[in-house]
Amino acid sequence: MALAELGVVVLDCPDPDALAGFYAAVLGGTVEREQDGRWVDLKVPGGQALAFQRAEGYxxxxxxxxxxxxxxxxxxxxxxxxxxxxxxxxxxxxxxxxxxxxxxxxxxxxxxxxxxxxxxxx
Missing domain, CATH: 3.10.180.10 (2,3-Dihydroxybiphenyl 1,2-Dioxygenase, domain 1)
Incomplete structure (x- = not known):
């Protein structure tokens, strides 16, 4: 029995919107932005979601x-x-x-x- 299940793979980056846009163009899917712009989700059809997090000093x-x-x-x-x-x-x-x-x-x-x-x- 597993102790946990994978929720999302998160990539640190300097610009979450831009990187989510890149992967949306590659994989398809829907980009969902948090209001503060520090976190962006990419919901990929039929696949694992990706998330992008702003990292200062990346x-x-x-x-x-x-x-x-x-x-x-x-x-x-x-x-x-x-x-x-x-x-x-x-x-x-x-x-x-x-x-x-x-x-x-x-x-x-x-x-x-x-x-x-x-x-x-x-």
Whole structure:
């Protein structure tokens, strides 16, 4: 028996509205803002919700893992067409971190706040 259930994954960032908008464009869903602007929820259809919290003095994790600012976690997002998805996330402000060898089924990116995420061919 589990002691708890996962409520939401929360990403610290300097601008919750902007980062929620980025992931809404990537995943779909509905953005719900708190009045003070420090917290934004993204309700993803058929999936786990994401939340974004304003963090004063935010420092993006580094990739590849290095020192105390190394990758703390990442999201794996499955896509039917890796090249098309890459084009889309780059237009939305993502940065390609690691394309890997030709034919590899996943690539590593940073979102606009610097959090690493992977696009994985399904």
């Amino acid at each position: 420092r993006a994790p580094r990739w590849p893992r290095a020192g105390s600012d190394g990758q703390q976690f990442h999201l794996d997002l499955t896509v039917p067409d890796l090249d098309a998805a890459q084009e889309g996330v780059l237009k939305l402000g993502a940065t390609l971190l690691d394309a890997g060898e030709p034919g590899r089924s996943w690539r590593v990116y940073a979102d606009p706040a610097g959090h690493p995420f992977c696009l994985c061919a399904c």
